[in-house]
Amino acid sequence: MDRNHKYVLPILSFIVLAGLQISSFTAFAQGPGPGQRLPLPPIPLKSDTTHTLSQHFTPASAAQKAPDANGFIQRWLVLEPVKKDIVRNNIFTDNYLKTAFSADNFSGDYTTIPKNGETVRVGTQELKWYALDSKAFNFNLYHFTYAINKPKYGILVWLVTVIDCPEEIKNVRMAAGCNSGSLWWLNGQEALLLSGDRDMIADNGTSARLTLKKGKNIIRGVVINGPGMANFCVRFLDEKGSPVKNFRIRYE
Amino acid sequence: MKRIKEISLISFFVLWITQTVQAQIGRPFIHDPSTVAECDGKYYTFGTGGGGLISHDGWTWHGGGVRPGGGAAPDVIKIGDRYLVIYGATGGSPNHKGAILTMWNKTLDPKSPDFKYSEPVVVATSDGYEENDAIDPGVLLDPTTGRLWLTYGTYFGFTRLIELDPKTGKRKAGNKPVDVAIVCEASTLVFRDGWYYLLATHGSCCDGANSTYNVVVGRSKKITGPYLDNVGRSMLQGGGKMVVATRKGLIGPGHFGHIILENGVEKMSIHYEADLEQGGRSVLGILPVVWKDGWPVAGEKFKEGTYEIESVRRGYGLELAVDFTRMAVGPRGFGQPNNEPVKPIPAQQLADVMKNWPTGTIHLRIGDYMSRPHQQWTITDAPDTTGYLGGPYYKIVLAGTDRALAATADAEVITVPAFTGAPEQLWRIDQLTDGTYRILPKTVPDSGRKVALVSSGDSTPTLAEFDFNSDNSKWNFRIH
Numbered sequence: 001m002d003r004n005h006k007y008v009l010p011i012l013s014f015i016v017l018a019g020l021q022i023s024s025f026t027a028f029a030q031g032p033g034p035g036q037r038l039p040l041p042p043i044p045l046k047s048d049t050t051h052t053l054s055q056h057f058t059p060a061s062a063a064q065k066a067p068d069a070n071g072f073i074q075r076w077l078v079l080e081p082v083k084k085d086i087v088r089n090n091i092f093t094d095n096y097l098k099t100a101f102s103a104d105n106f107s108g109d110y111t112t113i114p115k116n117g118e119t120v121r122v123g124t125q126e127l128k129w130y131a132l133d134s135k136a137f138n139f140n141l142y143h144f145t146y147a148i149n150k151p152k153y154g155i156l157v158w159l160v161t162v163i164d165c166p167e168e169i170k171n172v173r174m175a176a177g178c179n180s181g182s183l184w185w186l187n188g189q190e191a192l193l194l195s196g197d198r199d200m201i202a203d204n205g206t207s208a209r210l211t212l213k214k215g216k217n218i219i220r221g222v223v224i225n226g227p228g229m230a231n232f233c234v235r236f237l238d239e240k241g242s243p244v245k246n247f248r249i250r251y252e
Numbered sequence: 253m254k255r256i257k258e259i260s261l262i263s264f265f266v267l268w269i270t271q272t273v274q275a276q277i278g279r280p281f282i283h284d285p286s287t288v289a290e291c292d293g294k295y296y297t298f299g300t301g302g303g304g305l306i307s308h309d310g311w312t313w314h315g316g317g318v319r320p321g322g323g324a325a326p327d328v329i330k331i332g333d334r335y336l337v338i339y340g341a342t343g344g345s346p347n348h349k350g351a352i353l354t355m356w357n358k359t360l361d362p363k364s365p366d367f368k369y370s371e372p373v374v375v376a377t378s379d380g381y382e383e384n385d386a387i388d389p390g391v392l393l394d395p396t397t398g399r400l401w402l403t404y405g406t407y408f409g410f411t412r413l414i415e416l417d418p419k420t421g422k423r424k425a426g427n428k429p430v431d432v433a434i435v436c437e438a439s440t441l442v443f444r445d446g447w448y449y450l451l452a453t454h455g456s457c458c459d460g461a462n463s464t465y466n467v468v469v470g471r472s473k474k475i476t477g478p479y480l481d482n483v484g485r486s487m488l489q490g491g492g493k494m495v496v497a498t499r500k501g502l503i504g505p506g507h508f509g510h511i512i513l514e515n516g517v518e519k520m521s522i523h524y525e526a527d528l529e530q531g532g533r534s535v536l537g538i539l540p541v542v543w544k545d546g547w548p549v550a551g552e553k554f555k556e557g558t559y560e561i562e563s564v565r566r567g568y569g570l571e572l573a574v575d576f577t578r579m580a581v582g583p584r585g586f587g588q589p590n591n592e593p594v595k596p597i598p599a600q601q602l603a604d605v606m607k608n609w610p611t612g613t614i615h616l617r618i619g620d621y622m623s624r625p626h627q628q629w630t631i632t633d634a635p636d637t638t639g640y641l642g643g644p645y646y647k648i649v650l651a652g653t654d655r656a657l658a659a660t661a662d663a664e665v666i667t668v669p670a671f672t673g674a675p676e677q678l679w680r681i682d683q684l685t686d687g688t689y690r691i692l693p694k695t696v697p698d699s700g701r702k703v704a705l706v707s708s709g710d711s712t713p714t715l716a717e718f719d720f721n722s723d724n725s726k727w728n729f730r731i732h
Contacts, residue, residue, distance in 0.1 A: 040342065
């Protein structure tokens with residue numbers, strides 16, 4: 001979500017006050033005066049901060065993977081981010097999203113399955129696909145972009161995954177949450193649009209009733225975000241709202 | 253008499269057209285307010301950037317609060333005879349590196365000789381890389397254990413729970429943070445009836461009238477969670493049931509703080525990102541807390557209007573103790589021919605009945621509500637600048653007249669021919685935690701007693717001590 005403006009005033013205050021800094025942390029007999037800000041105390045790093053995927057993800061293996069205990073799909077082919085100039089997330093109207101997703105697209109074939117490690121061209125950018133399993137129920141794209149040392153804010157990220165169903169499953173709904181806007185397709189058909197300035201909330205939006213075919217089903221998605229932590233989660237729900245778990249996930 | 257009708261009608265439309273929902277009055281401009289705290293008869297709240305608001309009555313607010321340290325989004329809790337003030341040092345830095353600090357003061361009144369903050373102590377940090385931003389603290393002193401809990405964090409990852417020492421305000425030795433929610437901010441905890449409630453703000457802030465801030469809640473039997481919403485979704489998955497969202501021109505409520513005034517009377521302090529009536533500024537808001545099916549939800553600041561005042565005791569309506577005037581329409585017998593044209597019957601009018609009423613003091617009753625003029629009450633913000641936590645005093649007059657409800661020195665309730673603005677004619681109206689209302693006179697003449705309008709019998713109103721456990725003390729306002 002876009003809260004960066006929340007900090008403009010404090011940041012400006014800090015800059016001004018830092019210039020006028022008249023005292024040290026310990027010099028305030030009863031704390032600093034009104035409007036004055038303490039310099040932050042030393043804050044040790046609490047974990048590994050190197051740019052590595054292994055902190056939040058594992059490379060997807062060739063073996064099929066089950067959804068997690070709550071049905072969330074943790075395995076995704078993720079494309080490096082398309083850099084976007086986005087100041088605020090509340091610009092993500094339906095029209096904005098459809099226009100942006102159409103313009104910054106790697107393929108108009110929504111059933112195409114990219115290969116892990118291959119690169120594709122989006123506009124002027126050459127971008128690489130990663131096949132990853134998230135260690136959490138959600139797939140945190142901020143962590144992904146940090147790990148590959150790419151822009152973390154103002155990004156558009158394409159996603160693909162494949163699920164294999166042992167039998168046809170009717171009347172399911174794709175359920176997704178994202179920060180901030182996204183669009184999802186199932187087997188080439190548009191299934192769910194999440195527009196606006198959204199938080200990553202499980203089941204924030206659901207599709208119309210869908211049918212998962214016996215065998216291979218291709219999910220394509222795209223998430224866009226300005227300030228804040230780009231993030232998403234996807235699962236399928238049955239007619240009672242319970243998670244669908246009777247499938248396996250692969251990326252090839 | 254026709255003129256009275258016209259005045260009444262005009263008054264109604266003027267009220268209807270001009271009615272706006274005010275958050276608070278004075279200069280209640282603040283962002284990220286701390287839970288409103290009372291100190292020596294005055295109310296205080298502190299905001300982002302330092303400083304804070306003070307109110308003598310809880311309705312009119314002005315600047316003057318002093319909270320050093322800058323940063324953002326403080327919270328305040330009274331523990332024993334001291335106040336613990338907690339704040340985030342950074343207000344959320346772009347690199348999400350932050351710290352939560354606590355400090356004590358014996359008083360919140362900057363004019364008091366006892367006003368002196370202790371040196372701030374760091375109780376939590378975020379290193380800029382972890383999935384948490386150490387700002388937006390909220391505290392709960394667990395009434396069952398006496399343990400002091402603090403939640404903090406923003407949309408940048410997780411909201412975390414830590415334990416403080418209520419004697420020192422420092423972090424409990426060995427305590428490790430527990431993740432309790434994701435992608436929300438301005439969290440705080442409430443305990444009620446065996447449940448811990450985690451309230452937090454979702455949506456976006458700081459964009460004026462375009463801010464989508466809203467307060468949601470999940471609950472757990474354990475302080476450490478998981479906090480689930482009304483559909484069983486964990487707040488660690490973004491779950492949350494709505495507590496308060498935008499209402500009319502008050503846009504984007506956030507930063508919930510819980511205030512228990514007495515049994516059955518609870519309020520929330522919040523800020524609205526934008527008050528359209530006040531140039532879109534961020535303002536302090538105070539609303540009743542209503543508990544419905546085990547969930548907190550924002551009640552309503554009382555809205556001016558014309559109502560039946562219904563006693564919850566039996567469901568009768570408050571009325572002038574005057575002769576019942578039959579409507580000039582005879583009953584139609586079942587055996588009569590039924591082929592006459594159907595014509596509407598005009599409702600009984602004030603002018604039709606009031607000519608027979610006494611002109612002086614008239615007593616009150618509670619009776620079968622018949623939608624008659626002696627049973628309808630117009631309630632408006634009194635021409636008086638004083639108020640109480642979350643609302644102004646109201647004048648209550650019989651609709652279409654200036655005949656006003658008034659408390660007497662012997663703790664009874666009457667009507668006087670004309671509203672004079674005397675304090676015994678000013679009424680406080682609080683929505684209670686069960687959604688009903690209590691009605692209290694500002695004063696009882698020659699008495700310091702705090703009493704409420706109650707039903708001593710089905711048909712007899714009086715003034716007596718408020719008792720939340722009795723329907724005698726509760727009223728509803730009905731629009732028919």
